[in-house]
Amino acid sequence: MTVLIKGGAVVNADRTFVADVLCSDGKIVEIGDAIDAPSGAPVVDAGGQYVMPGGIDPHTHMQLPFMGTVASEDFESGTAAALAGGTTMIIDFVIPNPQQNIMEAYRTWREWAEKSVADYTFHVAITWWDDSVHEDMGTLVREHGVNSFKHFMAYKGAIMADDEVLVNSFSRAIELGAIVTVHAENGELVYRLQKALFETGMTGPEAHPLSRPPECEGEAANRAIRIAEVLKVPLYIVHNSCRQSLEAITRARNEGQRVFGEVLAGHLLIDDSVYRHPDFDVAAAHVMSPPFRSKEHQDALWRGLQSGNLQTTATDHCCFCADQKAVAGTTSVSFRTARVASKTAWKCSGTMASARAG
Amino acid sequence: MTVLIKGGAVVNADRTFVADVLCSDGKIVEIGDAIDAPSGAPVVDAGGQYVMPGGIDPHTHMQLPFMGTVASEDFESGTAAALAGGTTMIIDFVIPNPQQNIMEAYRTWREWAEKSVADYTFHVAITWWDDSVHEDMGTLVREHGVNSFKHFMAYKGAIMADDEVLVNSFSRAIELGAIVTVHAENGELVYRLQKALFETGMTGPEAHPLSRPPECEGEAANRAIRIAEVLKVPLYIVHNSCRQSLEAITRARNEGQRVFGEVLAGHLLIDDSVYRHPDFDVAAAHVMSPPFRSKEHQDALWRGLQSGNLQTTATDHCCFCADQKAVAGTTSVSFRTARVASKTAWKCSGTMASARAG
Amino acid sequence: MTVLIKGGAVVNADRTFVADVLCSDGKIVEIGDAIDAPSGAPVVDAGGQYVMPGGIDPHTHMQLPFMGTVASEDFESGTAAALAGGTTMIIDFVIPNPQQNIMEAYRTWREWAEKSVADYTFHVAITWWDDSVHEDMGTLVREHGVNSFKHFMAYKGAIMADDEVLVNSFSRAIELGAIVTVHAENGELVYRLQKALFETGMTGPEAHPLSRPPECEGEAANRAIRIAEVLKVPLYIVHNSCRQSLEAITRARNEGQRVFGEVLAGHLLIDDSVYRHPDFDVAAAHVMSPPFRSKEHQDALWRGLQSGNLQTTATDHCCFCADQKAVAGTTSVSFRTARVASKTAWKCSGTMASARAG
C-alpha cells in the first residue's frame, strides 16, 4: 500500500523541515518538496502538523521486580507491542534496591534489555547514598552515556529518597552535566494517610486516592523544583497528575528555571471515578501512583500541554497480571490498598492485565 | 578576511540544522558538516547558539509624520543603518490618520519605502472604524499580503483606538486570519494624569513617567488580551516595558492563549533615572512611550525573555533631531511634557538625535 | 416565645463583644455575660458565631424603571419582605438617565423611598459626565451623606460609563473621600457578542450566558481596579460571578490595594444549567447580568468568601412580573435575548415573578 503525507513538518534527528513523505509497503520511499501522489494512493494533508518516523516513550518499566513479583511484560514483548503502535524507542528505569551497588543494577537491567526489538535507553534511579553512589554516577555518565537520574520522593521504607539523598544526588548530577528527574509525592504524608485510612477500615481501592491527595504531589514537586533551583540543576518531573504540580512547574518556568513536566496518557483520559467502580476488580485494576484525579485536574493537564508548561507525554507502561496483583496483596505488610499501591490495570485482555507503576 | 563559525544551529527560512559556516570577504561561501578552517582563519565556537544570516526588526518607524514634523531617518538611510548592524529586514507601520482611507495610507507608505536597501514589510494601524475600514482590511490581507493590524490604545484625541474600534477590528482580523497588535497604555488615564501634572506645574521630562505609570500599561495589555481571548484572535503586544504587562501576558499564555510579547532594547537597558538627569536635553531626549521604567521592571523583562513569555526584541527606531523636537514642543497644544510625548532620543551625535516613538 | 442565644460575638454598631442574648416575644430583652435560660426556653449555642440584630442588603433595586417597565417590588413591599427575612436595612441605587440632572434623580428616588418600613440608603450611579455632575457629586457627599458612586461598565447605548466617565468620576470621588463601585462587564464585547448570536439565530435564554462570558467580567473588573489603583480611590465591585473577577480582586488585594468584592446569593447557589432548562419560561426567568456561571465559578466564589477576598453578600433584588418581562421583550429594539438582558426571575409564585437586575 502507498500513502502520500503532504505538507507536514518532517522531524528528523538532525533537522526539521516542511516536506512531503511518500510511504510504500510500510517504508518511507521518498521525502521531497512536491511529490505527486501515485495514482489511487491516499493523500494525507499534514499541513501545520509534525511528521515523525516514530515515537519515544520516555517512561516505561519492563519486567520490573516489584513487591514480590515481576512486571509481566518483558523487554521483548514490551518493545514489540510499542513498535506495533508506532513507538520506536523507550526509556526504561534501572532501579537499584537500597544499598545495592548501582553498577551491578545497571548491568542487570542492560542484560535484561538485550532482547529488545526497538531502541531503548535508561534513566538510573538513585535510591540511597554513599561514596560509591557518588562514584558510580560519574562512571555511568562518562562511560555509559547515562544522562538522567531518577528519584522517588514516595515509597517510605523502600526506595524513597529523602532530602539528604536528593541534595547529594542533585549536586552530583550538575557536576556531571546530567538532568535529574523525580516521582513527586511526599512519602511521609502518604505513609501517614495510609495508616489513618487503614485504622478506619478503608482498605479498598476507594481509599487509594484518599491516601495520595494532589497536595502531596504538589508539595513534592515544589520541593524538588526549589532544591534544583538552589543547586542549579535542570529538573524533569515525571507523571504530573494534578493542578498543584503543574502550578509549581509553571511558577518556576515563568521565572526562567529549566523545569520540564511529563504527563501520562492515563491521567489525561481517566478520572478518579474509576476507584468507586462497583466491580472491585475494575476499581483495583486502576490503582497506580499518583492516582487518577478529578476532572478539574484533567482540564489543568490539557491546559498545561497547550501552554507548553508540560512538554512530554508517556505511558509509564508496567504490566501486572491479575494473579500477580493477588500475590502482591498477600505479601503486603500493611493493608489492602497498599497491596496494589502504585499499580494499576491499564487494559485487560483475557487473563492478562496491562498495568502501570508510578 | 575568512572566518569559520563552527557548531552553531544554522537558522534558514526553511529549516534549522547544526552545521559549520565558512565566511570569506563578507560572504557565506560554504555550509557543511565538518569544515576545516583555512590556515590562519579565526574560528568561532557557536556551539549551543543560533547562527542566522541576518536579523529582523519587527518594529520601526521610518520617516513617520508625527506632531508636525517627520522622523528624520527615511527608508533609505534607516535600512542602510540597519544593514550595517546586521538587520536585514524591518517591519514598519502604516498609520492612517483618523478618517483617512486605509488603502490610501497604505499606498503612501509603500511608495516611501521603495528606496529601502533592505527587506521590509508593514503592520497596518487601525485608527478608526467604518464599513470602508472593514472592507480595506480584507483587501490588504487578500491582495497585499498584510497579516498584522496595529492598534494604539493611547494618544486620546489622535490615533487612539477605543474599545469599539478594538472589538470591530479584532473581529474582522480573525475572519481574515490576521494577527492583531496593540500599543498598550490606557489613553484616558494618561490624558488625566498629564492634565493633573500640568496643573501642578510639572511640565519637564521628569513628569513624563509619572503621566504613564506601569499600571496604565498593564491594564491596557490585560484588556487587549481578554478581548482577543473572547474573539479568539492571536495577539501581539508591542514594546512591553513593565512587570504588569508581562504578568498579563504570562497569565494568558499559562492558560494556553496565543499571546506574544515584544520588548525593546531600550527598556532592557535604560532605566527611569534618565528622566531626572541634571541636563534637561539629555532627560528630554529620553522621552518616549511607554517610558523607561525602574530596575525592578528591567529585571522582570529579562526574566520574561528567559522564560519565553516574551518572544521578540525590537528597536522601535524612530529618529527625531533636537530641533525637530523643539518644533513638536512649540506646536503642542497642551504642555511641555506632551511636547515630546512618546519621543525619545536614543543616541545623540552632533546635532542629530536618534529618537524613537512608541 | 423565649429564646436564649449563648456565647456568640454580639455585633453592634459601636462594638463587638461576646455575650448571651435573651429574646422574648420577638424582642431582645437582655444582653449579658451569663444569662440563665428561663425554664423550658430553647437555648442556641452561638459559640464562634456572630450574633447580629439584623442584616444589611447592600444591593437592591426597588421600583426601578427599566426597559419600559418598572420593578414590581416598591420600597414598601420590598422593605417589608426584607424585614420578614431579618434584613433591616437596604442600600438601593439612584440611577439617573444619561444627561439627567443627578440631583433631580436623587430627589426622585428619595421621595419613592419615603414609604420604606426598614432602614435604607443609596448608592448614586454616574452614567454620564459634565461639569454639573462634578458639582452634584460634591453636593451629594457634603450635604446628603452619600459616600458611594456606582458605574455600569456594560449596557452600551444606555447607562454605560466608558473610560472617560470612569476616570472623571473616580478622580472626583477620591477628592470627596467617597468610594466607587462598578458593575464590571465589558459593554462593547457584550454588544458584539449579542449581535453575533442574534445573526446566528440564537435568541433564547441559552444565548444569554454566551453573550456575557466570564472573560468580559474579568476584563472589566481588572480595568476598574487598575484605574482605581492609579487614581488611588477605594473600589467596590458588585455581584462578582466568576473566577476571573475574583482573581483580579485577589491580585490587587495581595498587593495591598483597597478593593472589595460582593457576591450574590444567586451566583453562589445557581449554575448556568438553568439556561438550558426545557421549559422556556423557567430558563428565561433566570436571565440576569452577569449570568449564572458553571460550577467551577461557584466553587471559586465560595473560596473567595472563605479567604476573605470577597467581603459581602447581597441579593440584587429587582422584581419583574412575567407579563412585565413580555413588555420588555416587545419594546426591545434588538433581539429576544436583549429583551430580558440583565433581568432574571428569581422565584415565581402565581403571576408574580421575583427578578433581579444587575
Next chain:
Amino acid sequence: MTVLIKGGAVVNADRTFVADVLCSDGKIVEIGDAIDAPSGAPVVDAGGQYVMPGGIDPHTHMQLPFMGTVASEDFESGTAAALAGGTTMIIDFVIPNPQQNIMEAYRTWREWAEKSVADYTFHVAITWWDDSVHEDMGTLVREHGVNSFKHFMAYKGAIMADDEVLVNSFSRAIELGAIVTVHAENGELVYRLQKALFETGMTGPEAHPLSRPPECEGEAANRAIRIAEVLKVPLYIVHNSCRQSLEAITRARNEGQRVFGEVLAGHLLIDDSVYRHPDFDVAAAHVMSPPFRSKEHQDALWRGLQSGNLQTTATDHCCFCADQKAVAGTTSVSFRTARVASKTAWKCSGTMASARAG
C-alpha cells in the same frame, strides 16, 4: 503629666470600641465617649488608629542555651526592657534537646520565667518524636494551657524536625486543637551550601546569606503549608524574611487555608548589605537566621503586612554579648559562618551586643 487620646478604636481583651482615653501620671484614668481635655493637657488625635494598653511580642528567646553559651538577657531583664518600650507580654519558646523529655524542658523554662516582670507564655518546640512526646503534647495542652507547638525545619544534626516529625506532630496538634508553627528553612540545603562555601574558603559573615538563600525558606514554608493543608491544622510561620515564603502563604490564604505569617522588625528594616560591612564585627553581629535579605524582599514584606497576608510583627529577641559570640565560634565544629549561625547582633552598646536567634 496628663494626656488625652481622642477618637481611637480602643482594643481591650473582650471588645473593641471607639472612645477617648485620658491618661494621668502614667495611668489610664478614664475611658469615655467625649472626654474634655484638662486645661493644658496635650491631645492626641487617634482617629482611624487602634489604641492598645500594651503590645505582645510573640517571638522571644530569653536566657536561651545555644551553642555552648546562654542568651545574656534573662526573663527579668528582658521583660523589664520590653515593658519600658510598651510591650506588656512576651511569648517565649521551650526548646527541648533531642531526646529530652518535653515535660522536663517545660518545667525548666517555667522556672526560669518566674522572675519575669511582665506577662509571658510559651510556645513549645517539638524537636524529636516518640510515644512520650505524643503523650506530653496532650498533657501540655490539657493541663498547662499550651496551644502552640514550634518546629525547626533547619539546624540539621541538632534540633531539626524532618518530615516524619512534622507529620507526627502536626497530626497530634490537630487532635488537641493546637496550632503549629515552623521556622521555615530547608536544613539539608543549608547544610550542603555551608559545606560548599566552607570548602571554597568563604567563612566570614558575607557567606552567611549565601548559605541560606530565599529559595530555602520559600521551599520549607510551602512544605509546611501543604503538610498542614493535608492534615487540616492551622499553621503559623515565624520570621518570614522573603518574597518566596510570603508568596507561599499568600497562595494558601487565597485558597482559604488557615495560615498565618509573622515578620520581624529586623527583616523590615535591615537589608543584606550589612554582611558586606567593612568592619568584620559589625557584619558578624548581624548574622541571624533567616538572614537579612535584599531590598526587593523588604518591599515584599511591607506589602505583605499591607495586604493582611502577614498578620504579626515580632522581635525574635535573643541577646548575645560579643564575647559570647567568640565562644560560640570557638566551639563550633564546622566553620566560622556556622559559628554565629542563626545569631545576630541587634544593637550594640559598649561591650554588650543585643542579638537574636531564629
